[in-house]
Amino acid sequence: MLHTPASPAAPDAGQLLSVTAVPGTRPGSVFVEVTGEVDAHTAPVLDACLHSQTRRRGVHEVVVDLSQVAFLGAAGITALAQAHRRCRMRGARLVVHTGGERRLLRALQLTGFADLVAVDPTELEPQVRGPRTAARPRPRPRQAPIRRPRRVCR
Template identity: 65%
Template sequence: MLHTPAHRPAPDTGQLLSVSTVPDPRPGRVVVEVVGEVDSYTAPALDLCLTSQARQPGVRELVVSLGRVTCLDAAGVEVLARAHRCCRMRGIRLVVRTGGRHRVLRPLQLTGLADLVAVDPADVEGPQPRGRPTRGRPQTTPRRPSARRPRRVCR
């Protein structure tokens, strides 16, 4: 039987993603550790966990640890954006740890989510990795409009 992308069966999400709550000594702080791929098949499990943790009484800070995530696609970024909205409505600070992983940090930067949530803050994760900054988009200088010459057409 030929499987086309429209008829492809969903993979077993239990093997692709692990989401667990890690104990934290600080009161009011919940750490959710994510391991594996966060894509359109596994994102609903992460969404369910983050939403339920954000709705717990007494939570003031929700930390999402993505240091062991191997893939973060648009569905995963959307889950983090939803968690950000839920946390903001409840007065909870959302913190995202990327562990310095470019494949996790880059989608957050490209979508602008890194500008809205605390990504790899020094007060949560400890010493920052050296190298490029992990927050926001790089500043670029605008180009000056070029004085274009009229195009010559060969005849």
């Protein structure tokens, strides 16, 4: 665990957050389980763990399980975004599981992070595809404007 000096006003990060990294079921994958609250005080612990896992040789996929997270603040989303950037630089993929928790999904969608990475992908999804994004509607062909007679008020 990462030990940092804490100010008297800061809560103890060890009591609020647990981050565990284990090898994934597929070769080249790492599973990171996060439990507790991820806020400005605890996000450095998550960032340190994700940083160490994304730098490992042979890692092609980092799966972050947030289903046991009670609170995900902006600092936590920033740590995930930095991990996503490091993964992309190394040719790896970051996957985030929320366990269907609406408050987590909402935070990831509002920040636009859900558009960058695979959030709660189904197991049937092939691993070769990139992040899941919403399909864009096809543009309609332009139609000539309808000419209507002008009304003149007198």
